[in-house]
Amino acid sequence: MALATASVRACSVARTLEVVGEKWALLAIREVFLGARKFEEMVANTGAPRDTLAARLKTLVAHGILERRRYSERPPRDEYVLTDAGRDLYPVIISLMQWGDRHRPLDGGPPMLLEHSCGHRMHARLTCESCGGLVEYGTAKRIRA
Amino acid sequence: MALATASVRACSVARTLEVVGEKWALLAIREVFLGARKFEEMVANTGAPRDTLAARLKTLVAHGILERRRYSERPPRDEYVLTDAGRDLYPVIISLMQWGDRHRPLDGGPPMLLEHSCGHRMHARLTCESCGGLVEYGTAKRIRA
DNA sequence: GCGGTCAGTCTGGAATCCGGACTGACAATA
DNA sequence: TATTGTCAGTCCGGATTCCAGACTGACCGC
Numbered sequence: 001m002a003l004a005t006a007s008v009r010a011c012s013v014a015r016t017l018e019v020v021g022e023k024w025a026l027l028a029i030r031e032v033f034l035g036a037r038k039f040e041e042m043v044a045n046t047g048a049p050r051d052t053l054a055a056r057l058k059t060l061v062a063h064g065i066l067e068r069r070r071y072s073e074r075p076p077r078d079e080y081v082l083t084d085a086g087r088d089l090y091p092v093i094i095s096l097m098q099w100g101d102r103h104r105p106l107d108g109g110p111p112m113l114l115e116h117s118c119g120h121r122m123h124a125r126l127t128c129e130s131c132g133g134l135v136e137y138g139t140a141k142r143i144r145a
Numbered sequence: 146m147a148l149a150t151a152s153v154r155a156c157s158v159a160r161t162l163e164v165v166g167e168k169w170a171l172l173a174i175r176e177v178f179l180g181a182r183k184f185e186e187m188v189a190n191t192g193a194p195r196d197t198l199a200a201r202l203k204t205l206v207a208h209g210i211l212e213r214r215r216y217s218e219r220p221p222r223d224e225y226v227l228t229d230a231g232r233d234l235y236p237v238i239i240s241l242m243q244w245g246d247r248h249r250p251l252d253g254g255p256p257m258l259l260e261h262s263c264g265h266r267m268h269a270r271l272t273c274e275s276c277g278g279l280v281e282y283g284t285a286k287r288i289r290a
Numbered sequence: 291g292c293g294g295t296c297a298g299t300c301t302g303g304a305a306t307c308c309g310g311a312c313t314g315a316c317a318a319t320a
Numbered sequence: 321t322a323t324t325g326t327c328a329g330t331c332c333g334g335a336t337t338c339c340a341g342a343c344t345g346a347c348c349g350c
Binding site: 023049050051052055074075076077 | 308
């Protein structure tokens with residue numbers, strides 16, 4: 001009687017989502033990327049309940065995605081800044097943004113345009129570090145697990 | 146008395162998260178990318194409550210990310226396959242995976258290795274379509290909104 | 291008929307989420 | 321000094337979701 005009970009896949013996607021997978025977490029991170037580092041700004045820009053946002057910021061700090069930095073002593077004021085690990089979430093945010101731009105467009109075009117440092121309107125894509133070729137569904141195969 | 150009340154940012158990230166931002170949605174999509182297209186497989190591999198997973202699959206189908214396809218009439222069996230819009234989420238999944246590989250590593254290395262069609266172990270990165278340069282935090286600036 | 295597979299649905303308690311009111315520290319204005 | 325405003329939360333009670341696990345129902349193979 002072989003018992004092959006629920007061995008959940010060990011997967012980096014799941015481990016990442018444990019950190020940023022909650023409803024307002026990525027939106028808070030987006031705000032920091034966009035320069036809104038203060039609690040009040042994030043509340044206004046995301047529409048998150050203050051309550052929930054405070055909790056998310058706390059766990060993001062605990063997980064080393066954000067850092068809380070005091071930028072004024074009198075009055076005491078803190079802002080949230082990205083750690084290195086937080087900055088590494090940039091591709092996640094950009095990928096989500098591009099999907100939304102393409103598949104959930106707004107009348108009047110994308111709500112936000114980004115310009116890459118090369119001077120062109122930014123269209124990002126995932127490429128292979130070795131060959132430079134496009135990475136999309138079907139261009140990769142599993143070689144372990 | 147100017148009332149600048151809570152104008153939530155119109156943002157493609159938020160619109161995308163409305164579709165895939167719930168706890169088990171992206172994990173279900175990951176499963177389909179990995180070839181687990183059947184309900185039972187997804188339950189086993191993700192560990193999601195059957196209940197919740199059924200609900201997520203329903204909304205993903207409703208949102209045009211997945212498609213339910215009958216692959217057997219007798220007994221009646223359906224599987225879930227990616228639509229074009231679903232396949233376009235590949236960069237999101239890969240970005241999440243790479244973040245997890247780097248910042249939440251497992252002893253013994255990444256649980257899954259991918260090989261790009263060029264034959265090398267896949268390390269994907271976000272690059273600019275115009276110049277081919279790396280896209281990371283600080284390489285883009287907002288030119289609208 | 292009996293057990294097994296597949297794809298869910300149902301249940302009831304636990305955990306979260308929500309909008310909005312409130313607090314407390316301070317600054318600026320009157 | 322009193323009033324108003326900003327900022328960063330906390331607190332509240334009700335509504336919504338989530339969860340593990342039991343159950344259903346359609347089918348197949350033996």
